[in-house]
Amino acid sequence: MNCITCIEYIIVGIMIISAILAVEWRDLLAAAVGMAAVSLFASLLFFMLQAPDVAMTEAAIGAALSAAIFIFAIKRTQRFETEEEEKPGWWVRW
Amino acid sequence: MISVYYFGAISLILIGLYAVLVKKNVLKMLIGLSIMETGVNLLLVSVGYISGRSAPILSEGIGPNQAVDPIPQALVLTAIVIGVATTAMALSVAMIIYERYGTLNVEEIRRLRG
Numbered sequence: 407m408n409c410i411t412c413i414e415y416i417i418v419g420i421m422i423i424s425a426i427l428a429v430e431w432r433d434l435l436a437a438a439v440g441m442a443a444v445s446l447f448a449s450l451l452f453f454m455l456q457a458p459d460v461a462m463t464e465a466a467i468g469a470a471l472s473a474a475i476f477i478f479a480i481k482r483t484q485r486f487e488t489e490e491e492e493k494p495g496w497w498v499r500w
Numbered sequence: 501m502i503s504v505y506y507f508g509a510i511s512l513i514l515i516g517l518y519a520v521l522v523k524k525n526v527l528k529m530l531i532g533l534s535i536m537e538t539g540v541n542l543l544l545v546s547v548g549y550i551s552g553r554s555a556p557i558l559s560e561g562i563g564p565n566q567a568v569d570p571i572p573q574a575l576v577l578t579a580i581v582i583g584v585a586t587t588a589m590a591l592s593v594a595m596i597i598y599e600r601y602g603t604l605n606v607e608e609i610r611r612l613r614g
Contacts, residue, residue: 418508456555457573466566479591482525
């Protein structure tokens with residue numbers, strides 16, 4: 407295993423971990439940042455797969471524009487996922 | 501042994517599918533859809549990769565037989581643009597849902613009106 411293969415394994419591992427965190431976080435703003443991190447590491451993988459044009463497009467659209475429109479949508483709606491188990495009362499899970 | 505790119509791409513597709521199926525918030529489902537789209541793009545580019553060859557840009561010492569397959573890259577370049585357009589339209593629909601119903605939980609939206 408040479409150096410390039412080690413870097414590929416590290417980038418894929420960080421990408422999968424940030425994808426799991428982006429799905430599991432309750433704060434939607436943090437989840438949007440995690441999704442942007444997934445796009446950023448996918449852009450690095452595109453560059454290592456010898457596709458520089460796809461890497462530029464993914465970095466511009468996936469990491470910047472997509473996260474920006476998610477943040478605007480979160481600003482218009484609510485930031486946190488409502489967690490009904492934490493609220494008191496028997497009627498909340500009706 | 502499978503390539504690490506295939507493993508990463510299929511893992512992203514499965515994580516996005518989990519988010520779309522299990523999560524109840526509309527924005528979290530859209531985040532899962534976006535992650536799934538990134539995984540599909542990564543899978544398509546890694547199919548056309550040949551180890552040891554360089555980028556398909558015709559220049560001084562690079563001929564057509566020293567470059568990777570350029571056709572999946574053009575395909576993915578189109579798929580990225582389609583994905584961000586789909587995400588923008590779905591986010592505007594989610595904002596309209598929040599203005600009309602006051603919630604983003606899919607179970608409550610189904611409960612409010614059938």
